[in-house]
Amino acid sequence: MRVLGIETSCDECAAAVVEDGKKILSNVVATQIPFHAAYNGVVPEIASRKHTEWIVRVVQEALDKAQLTVCDVDAVAATAHPGLLGSLLVGLSFAKAFAWARDIPFIAIDHMLAHLYAPRLENENIEYPFLGLLVSGGHSIICRADNFDDITVLGTTIDDAVGEAFDKVSKHYGFGYPGGAVIDKLAKSGDSGAFNFPLPNLYKGDHRYDFSYSGLKTAVINQLDKFRAGPLKAGGDSPADIAAAFQKTAVEILLRSLFNAVEDTDLKRVIAGGGVAANSYLRAALYERRDINCVFPPLDLCGDNGAMVAGLGYQYLARGERSSLRAQASARVASFKRRYP
Ligand code: KG4
Ligand code: ZN
16 A cells, blocks of 8 residues: 655645555755754745645655555544644645545544654564654654554653754754754864763652753753853864763753653653664664664665655555544644643
């Protein structure tokens, strides 16, 4: 079964065709980064307008690359939540119209569940249950997955998402946009021990799997004010050192909660997903843990893409499900159990 997956929850206009939930026939991602870079962040109005301009061409390109026509598509899946409402509406409406016109099934998808599905594309079976580490620009979640749609949130950020912390630090220091990839690159030539940034005072009781980024973010930004106030000293104050020290602490904050969850659940398999799963320091730190079987998506499937949406859509279809064409877009998530968001 060939599923067309459409993803427009934020600033990537993406479409893909995936066969039987695994085989990627095409995966087209049109990024809007140049249009938002001047503002150091995603401007919702610009994002939805660009999606409207681009969606037809992006879907056509996905079909062309898969060497298919609209008649060869068996079902359409699109992200319905969470995300920017104006952006979600474009992909969702397009997908519903496509499904209605072709009289094929339509599936509404949760973006975070799709991120968790990404490592399963082009991969042999990854068995449930496992722990999920979902780290993106809008959400940060540690969860237990018992099936592709049976997710229990164990912990989450109590303030900023980890990707958001990367983006905000980068914005304040003028490193560039989006911040995650820029800081990751810059940090490679920095000394992560040059600064001692604080870890949150969490990890106990109800917060054993939660994390927080506002303290780290404030400490790193305050450091910039200290630089501005006094003459720069040699060593320990290069942008690369700041990037490396921030990144090390940001990853440590995540890993503490994750390792608590591994210890308590005794689940030794961790599946990572979301834009921050591309972070080289995080990947290296998790691969280093020989007692944990950690699976990351390939780099091109960490960020937002249509393949993860199509792949997850197939799983619902294989179970005989389809969504109503009345399915609504929502800025918030709808399909996780318990403490989410
Ligand atoms: O999943 P995603 O593409 O979009 C959302 O659903 O939010 O994640 C985007 C986030 C941004 O905050 C971006 O800075 C971050 O992922 N990111 C990274 C890296 N690449 C992207 N963060 C850390 N290291 C990276 N290499
Ligand atoms: Zn995402």
